[in-house]
Amino acid sequence: IDDDESATIMDATVTQYGNALEAIIEMRPNVGTVTLILKMLQPYYGKLAEHERSRSVDATVQVLRVYLDKAEDITIGIASDFGPLSSLLARLSPRLVDSLALVRHQSLAAIHYAFRLANAYKGHGTHTDSSLFRIDEFARTYLNNEGRLDANDAKKAVRKMAEVIEARLPQCQMQTYLSALFEMMTDRQSQHETRNKALKEDF
Known part of the structure; x- marks a missing residue:
């Protein structure tokens, strides 16, 4: 198998993997299913x-x-907490300054979806929260770089997200968030000390 054929096979495999994830959630569209899948993804x-x-x-x-x-x-009108929120925020926020631009932008999208779900869990429905940051504006202001972010830009991005998290994360989930954030200190990606320190200093 040559490189092109190998890449084609891998692309097809990844696509089918995504389709399988969607099918699993569509069969059991509840927070238990989502939590189980996220626990398998987060170590990566x-x-x-x-x-x-x-x-x-x-x-x-x-x-x-x-x-x-x-x-x-x-359910609209019935409020509760989106359980995976704190863990998602703690593990994805450091990825906003990942060395790979694609990971930075996808992490921002995942965080946005997590906040939208948290808002829906408050009983407000699944429409976009008008007070939530806009993905395109945040990316343009803080992540507009195809290569690595320099240290100052990384700090700005992380501090801005820390402000959003502080304003939106329920107090009852704060301990879980901080515990997960400390776990990320084992992250071997460069810049992890800068971004984790910035996130923790804001609390």
Whole structure:
């Protein structure tokens, strides 16, 4: 098998993998299913291999998007907490300054979906929260770089997201968020100390 054929096979495999994830959520569109899948994906967010980080975050976006569209356990007028929110924020926020631009932008999209789900869980429905940051504006202001972000840009991006998290994360989930954030100190990706320190200093 030559390189082109191998790449084609891998692309097809990744596509079918995504389709399988969607099918699983569509069969059981509840937070238990989502939580189980996310637990399997999260260990790959900080892997050294770019393709592992990229595919795991991309799959996370896919899972959250389908769940937001198909959820059967979200009811307008009945408020509760979106359980996976704190863990998602702690593990994806550091990825906003990932060395790979695709991971940065996909992490932002996943965080946005997580906040939309949290808003829906408050009983407001699945429409976009008008007070939530706009993905395109945040990306243009803080992530507009195809290569690595320099240290100052990385700090700005992380501090801005820390402000959003502080304003939106329920107090009852704060301990879980901070615990997961400390776990990310084992992240071997460069810049992890800068971004994790910035996130924790804002609390």
